Structures are given as C-alpha cells and as structure tokens.
Amino acid sequence: MVEMTGRWSELQANGYVLWQLVRQQLILRYRRTVIGYFWTLVNPLLMMSVTAVVFSALFKVPLREYAVFLFSGMIAWNSFSSTVSQSCQALIQNEGLIKKIYLPKLLFPLSVSMGAAIDSVLSFIALFVIIMVLGGEFSWALVILPLSFLLLFAFSLGVGLVMSVMTVFFRDLVYIINIILQAMFFLTPIMYEKTMLTGPAAFLMKVNPLVPFVDIFRSPLAHATLPDGSSLLLAALSACLSLGIGLLVFILNEKKIVYRL
Numbered sequence: 001m002v003e004m005t006g007r008w009s010e011l012q013a014n015g016y017v018l019w020q021l022v023r024q025q026l027i028l029r030y031r032r033t034v035i036g037y038f039w040t041l042v043n044p045l046l047m048m049s050v051t052a053v054v055f056s057a058l059f060k061v062p063l064r065e066y067a068v069f070l071f072s073g074m075i076a077w078n079s080f081s082s083t084v085s086q087s088c089q090a091l092i093q094n095e096g097l098i099k100k101i102y103l104p105k106l107l108f109p110l111s112v113s114m115g116a117a118i119d120s121v122l123s124f125i126a127l128f129v130i131i132m133v134l135g136g137e138f139s140w141a142l143v144i145l146p147l148s149f150l151l152l153f154a155f156s157l158g159v160g161l162v163m164s165v166m167t168v169f170f171r172d173l174v175y176i177i178n179i180i181l182q183a184m185f186f187l188t189p190i191m192y193e194k195t196m197l198t199g200p201a202a203f204l205m206k207v208n209p210l211v212p213f214v215d216i217f218r219s220p221l222a223h224a225t226l227p228d229g230s231s232l233l234l235a236a237l238s239a240c241l242s243l244g245i246g247l248l249v250f251i252l253n254e255k256k257i258v259y260r261l
Helices: 003-013 013-029 036-058 065-087 095-100 107-134 140-169 173-186 198-205 212-221 229-260
Strands: none
Touching: 003 013, 003 198, 036 065, 036 173, 036 212, 065 140, 065 173, 065 198, 065 212, 107 140, 107 212, 140 212, 140 229, 212 229
16 A cells, blocks of 8 residues: 555656656657547547448448447447557657656556556547437447546556566567457457357357446447446446456556566
8 A cells, every 4th residue: 555655646746747758659659640630539430430330230230220339339348459559669669768867657558558547538539420410329338437437547557557568578468458458359349240250159258358348338339328347347347356456466566567578
C-alpha cells in the first residue's frame, strides 16, 4: 500500500510529462497527413462500413440493423486492440529517454493507454451519431457508458502493462501479439451473436475476457437496455484483476527493464 501511494505521488509529480507524452503520441501519429486527426474517425468507420455491408449480406440481416449491431460491438474491440498493440512498443520506443534521465517507467505504457482512450472516445462520438442515425435508440440506459469506458480502460491498461514489460524481454512478442489479437477478434462476438458458435469455438468465446466488455457497450447502444448484472460484474472483476496483475508484473520487473533495453 505504501509502495502504491509513493508511485501515485510520483505520477502526480510528473503529470506534465505524462500529458506531453500523450500529446506527442497523438500529434506524431497523424503528422503530415492531409486530414490529420480525422483519420481517428475515418479509418475505423470505413473498415466497419465495409464489414457491415459484407456480413449483413452474408447473415441476411438488414444493413441498418446490422450496422448498429456491429458498430456498438466494435467500440470496445478497437479501444482494447489499439491499447495492447501500442503498449508492446511503449518502453522499447522510448529507450533513449529511459536511459538518459530518470522518469517513472510507468509513464510510458500509461501514456499509450491514455492516448488510445482519447482516440476511442472521439471515435465513439462519431459512431454514436451514426448509430443514432441508423436506428439506434436514445435511452436512459446510455448513462452506463462512462462506467463502461472506465472499466474498459482499466482492463486494457492492465493487459498493456504486462505486454510492455514482456516485449522488453521477448522482442518477438511484438509480432506474435498481432496474430493473437486477430484470433481473439474472431472469438469475440462482434460480427455475430454469441449463440452462433458451437463446440470448441463456443467454449473459447465463453472464456474470452473481452466478451462482457462488448456486452456492456452493445446493450445500451444497440438494444437500449442496461447490461445484465452478470456482464457488468464480469467486466468489473476482469478490470480489477487485469489492472492488479499488470501493476504487479510491472513493479516486479521495473528495475530490470533498463538492463534489457
């Protein structure tokens, strides 16, 4: 407890540095592009639109109805996958800075997670407008969304902390994680209903920790209802467990990182 209090104080003392890292990440990502930061909105929207057209025809579902279903599920996935894939490089890409001056190393994966969260919120605003235009219902159930984003952020940050440390010791993980994320995408009920999978694939989907996070976004956005208690509880437990494990792994290996960079 004393250890965590000290680290929190250290992060607060370096709040300006944290914000500059987040700002730099957001600026550099779209530097020298014509529409700049709007790629945060345009890129996922184009990808989801193509997917919606193809799979609505495949599943024989009206395009407007399927687009709302797909878009509401993709919000959680895009945020999670972006955080994890970028966190793999969080320490490696800042090797020079880490070796030159002392900064809390937690700043680097945290800044990546915060940058991905900002991207997600901005993308969500655009997607929310589109979902409403396509037939989504504006209901009181939407009040749960801030909590959904908070739980998703904690879960993604925890996984990102583990990945940022592991890739310092195992550089091949940078490439392997993309394969894992691709497999995980197809085992997450984003493009299809949970009841459509059977056999071993259904079991893998049930143990997929991202499923309740998809549910707590899809329920208010696509069905205008609050998420069921089990989904909300699983999301909260997964978020706490992920963040706890992530912090523990990071703290235990923090002093070794500089020697492996």
